[in-house]
Amino acid sequence: xxxxxxxxxxxxxxxxxxxxxxxxxxxxxxxxxxxxxxxxxxxxxxxxxxxxxxxxxxxxxxxxxxxxxxxxxxxxxxxxxxxxxxxxxxxxxxxxxxxxxxxxxxxxxxxxxxxxxxxxxxxxxxxxxxxxxxxxxxxxxxxxxxxxxxxxxxxxxxxxxxxxxxxxxxxxxxxxxxxxxxxxxxxxxxxxxxxxxxxxxxxxxxxxxxxxxxxxxxxxxxxxxxxxxxxxxxxxxxxxxxxxxxxxxxxxxxxxxxxxxxxxxxxxxxxxxxxxxxxxxxxxxxxxxxxxxxxxxxxxxxxxxxxxxxxxxxx
Amino acid sequence: xxxxxxxxxxxxxxxxxxxxxxxxxxxxxxxxxxxxxxxxxxxxxxxxxxxxxxxxxxxxxxxxxxxxxxxxxxxxxxxxxxxxxxxxxxxxxxxxxxxxxxxxxxxxxxxxxxxxxxxxxxxxxxxxxxxxxxxxxxxxxxxxxxxxxxxxxxxxxxxxxxxxxxxxxxxxxxxxxxxxxxxxxxxxxxxxxxxxxxxxxxxxxxxxxxxxxxxxxxxxxxxxxxxxxxxxxxxxxxxxxxxxxxxxxxxxxxxxxxxxxxxxxxxxxxxxxxxxxxxxxxxxxxxxxxxxxxxxxxxxxxxxxxxxxxxxxxxxxxxxxxxxxxxxxxxxxxxxxxxxxxxxxxxxxxxxxxxxxxxxxxxxxxxxxxxxxxxxxxxxxxxxxxxxxxxxxxxxxxxxxxxxxxxxxxxxxxxxxxxxxxxxxxx
Numbered sequence: 035x036x037x038x039x040x041x042x043x044x045x046x047x048x049x050x051x052x053x054x055x056x057x058x059x060x061x062x063x064x065x066x067x068x069x070x071x072x073x074x075x076x077x078x079x080x081x082x083x084x085x086x087x088x089x090x091x092x093x094x095x096x097x098x099x100x101x102x103x104x105x106x107x108x109x110x111x112x113x114x115x116x117x118x119x120x121x122x123x124x125x126x127x128x129x130x131x132x133x134x135x136x137x138x139x140x141x142x143x144x145x146x147x148x149x150x151x152x153x154x155x156x157x158x159x160x161x162x163x164x165x166x167x168x169x170x171x172x173x174x175x176x177x178x179x180x181x182x183x184x185x186x187x188x189x190x191x192x193x194x195x196x197x198x199x200x201x202x203x204x205x206x207x208x209x210x211x212x213x214x215x216x217x218x219x220x221x222x223x224x225x226x227x228x229x230x231x232x233x234x235x236x237x238x239x240x241x242x243x244x245x246x247x248x249x250x251x252x253x254x255x256x257x258x259x260x261x262x263x264x265x266x267x268x269x270x271x272x273x274x275x276x277x278x279x280x281x282x283x284x285x286x287x288x289x290x291x292x293x294x295x296x297x298x299x300x301x302x303x304x305x306x307x308x309x310x311x312x313x314x315x316x317x318x319x320x321x322x323x324x325x326x327x328x329x330x331x332x333x334x335x336x337x338x339x340x341x342x343x344x345x346x347x348x349x
Numbered sequence: 350x351x352x353x354x355x356x357x358x359x360x361x362x363x364x365x366x367x368x369x370x371x372x373x374x375x376x377x378x379x380x381x382x383x384x385x386x387x388x389x390x391x392x393x394x395x396x397x398x399x400x401x402x403x404x405x406x407x408x409x410x411x412x413x414x415x416x417x418x419x420x421x422x423x424x425x426x427x428x429x430x431x432x433x434x435x436x437x438x439x440x441x442x443x444x445x446x447x448x449x450x451x452x453x454x455x456x457x458x459x460x461x462x463x464x465x466x467x468x469x470x471x472x473x474x475x476x477x478x479x480x481x482x483x484x485x486x487x488x489x490x491x492x493x494x495x496x497x498x499x500x501x502x503x504x505x506x507x508x509x510x511x512x513x514x515x516x517x518x519x520x521x522x523x524x525x526x527x528x529x530x531x532x533x534x535x536x537x538x539x540x541x542x543x544x545x546x547x548x549x550x551x552x553x554x555x556x557x558x559x560x561x562x563x564x565x566x567x568x569x570x571x572x573x574x575x576x577x578x579x580x581x582x583x584x585x586x587x588x589x590x591x592x593x594x595x596x597x598x599x600x601x602x603x604x605x606x607x608x609x610x611x612x613x614x615x616x617x618x619x620x621x622x623x624x625x626x627x628x629x630x631x632x633x634x635x636x637x638x639x640x641x642x643x644x645x646x647x648x649x650x651x652x653x654x655x656x657x658x659x660x661x662x663x664x665x666x667x668x669x670x671x672x673x674x675x676x677x678x679x680x681x682x683x684x685x686x687x688x689x690x691x692x693x694x695x696x697x698x699x700x701x702x703x704x705x706x707x708x709x710x711x712x713x714x715x716x717x718x719x720x721x722x723x724x725x726x727x728x729x730x731x732x733x734x735x736x737x738x739x740x741x742x743x744x745x746x747x748x749x750x751x752x753x754x755x756x757x758x759x760x761x762x763x764x765x766x767x768x769x770x771x772x773x774x775x776x
């Protein structure tokens with residue numbers, strides 16, 4: 035009797051001690067109630083579709099019938115010429131374009147930091163494209179690239195550079211680059227704002243010290259500002275990289291992957307296979323999506339490892 | 350006593366509501382998705398048919414939506430899988446996957462198939478049953494600007510068919526005069542760039558051999574095919590198409606032809622009228638435009654200069670899992686009449702797969718109809734465009750190569766033939 039009473043007292047004491055130790059800690063029930071909505075949304079709209087895509091990739095689905103085909107879809111993918119073209123294009127876009135994005139954003143931020151005239155207006159103007167939808171941007175740039183009356187060709191003609199006039203989106207040699215420039219134009223403002231915030235948060239004593247040491251603008255930029263901005267620039271690069279590995283909207287509206295698959299990306303190819311292939315089969319497009327999910331995750335991990343700063347800057 | 354009164358009042362109220370309910374609950378609402386949000390004549394025809402049906406059937410109402418074709422297909426593909434598709438939706442025969450997937454209801458038991466033109470039935474027939482209501486039909490025509498063609502020095506013969514050399518001459522003279530010879534753009538469509546080439550191939554090969562080419566049983570390296578492609582390449586290199594060919598959209602190419610900057614010819618299905626006959630302020634053809642229709646050029650040593658493509662396009666199908674098949678079937682039945690076929694011809698100025706009564710067509714476009722009928726007299730029809738035959742990778746290759754890259758001058762004859770054979774030829 036005494037023992038029971040003692041153990042009961044002990045457990046009660048432990049519980050009391052626990053709640054006394056951290057009175058803010060909620061019970062499991064309360065935690066579950068608060069977590070459930072977010073978890074339900076995550077499971078229903080992210081985890082389950084991802085799992086289902088992976089699952090479907092082992093089937094051929096015709097109409098309402100699914101036939102298990104094992105790894106057949108993955109084998110077919112390895113010999114699919116269009117898939118490899120789309121992979122090449124997506125990699126070019128993902129590795130090259132973020133450099134352009136971040137460099138442009140950084141330049142614009144530096145221009146504002148240096149106090150160019152009309153800085154307030156320019157900050158708004160440069161950021162505005164970020165607020166535009168891809169549809170608007172795509173239509174706008176389709177006009178800009180128009181062969182007959184697009185501003186690019188008009189300028190070239192006005193400068194007497196008629197030999198350079200081309201159908202920018204209709205020429206396989208220029209179409210991908212034209213899309214990359216369009217995408218960079220849209221996102222430069224976002225990179226500018228982030229870079230500007232990062233520049234303003236740099237320690238003023240370091241910048242002042244460099245000025246005291248008669249450091250010119252170029253040297254200050256190269257040896258002080260950019261190294262200190264490196265974590266920000268790296269994060270921007272990786273964010274841009276992930277976005278471009280999934281690029282779809284702009285390509286679909288402007289070129290639909292043409293001409294001659296020159297702008298085909300993995301996302302547009304998945305869409306074509308899923309919705310434009312005179313079939314209801316989701317197995318093959320699911321296989322492409324699954325492979326690409328692994329590639330994107332792997333590439334981000336590798337990039338993080340390669341580009342991460344080993345020495346932590348202290349200031 | 351008071352409680353009893355309140356109770357009686359409540360019971361009366363419930364009874365009243367119950368009595369009132371059946372009248373509104375009886376009307377079954379069906380959903381219908383149609384294409385043509387940007388083509389007023391077709392949109393008006395569909396809207397009028399739905400209103401007529403609702404007026405005659407108080408037990409059915411229709412929720413009608415107009416959705417651009419590409420979006421409609423994408424939405425329908427998702428919706429049929431999940432059981433959420435509309436009861437009736439727009440479809441063209443070049444989307445056979447809906448039929449193959451078992452998502453379409455046969456219409457045999459709902460509509461009077463005698464109201465269909467005989468040639469339009471095969472487009473929607475599978476295993477002896479008919480699955481679509483073929484509202485829109487078309488022939489592939491070569492429209493031209495009579496004044497401009499005359500101005501550059503080309504006389505269109507009484508047969509309204511130029512020879513291969515004469516057409517080449519037309520292209521060269523157009524280029525020399527600074528007028529684009531062939532208005533065409535592929536910015537938003539997978540087929541227009543192939544119209545001139547494939548109509549020429551049809552005239553060269555005849556219906557049987559052309560059918561083999563589209564079925565993948567004849568190689569694109571066949572000497573006759575190569576000969577036509579080589580001629581086509583000379584036209585392309587001479588500057589037949591607009592420089593903005595790759596990005597010019599279908600609607601824009603209409604405007605390009607009859608307005609700014611103007612062109613000599615415009616190969617287009619006869620649904621050309623949907624845009625051209627809209628009011629000029631809405632992008633339609635100017636009232637004084639001298640529109641003519643000529644036959645596609647006759648090929649040298651061609652087997653069938655009188656051949657022409659005929660096809661069924663915009664149709665309506667019923668969803669196999671529709672929960673309101675009675676109302677849906679009744680609507681389809683009410684649409685499939687000779688009277689409605691006549692109204693379509695009258696309002697849209699375009700052929701239909703429904704029977705019609707030419708004597709009753711009262712159209713302000715009578716002259717146009719007369720010319721269209723004249724160009725379709727004594728012709729030999731081949732049924733279906735390339736995309737009705739091509740599927741999957743072959744269709745995608747057609748879109749990229751024959752619709753775009755080859756007429757854009759990006760590929761040689763040999764490269765184009767090799768790419769098409771690799772994707773389509775079943776050796």
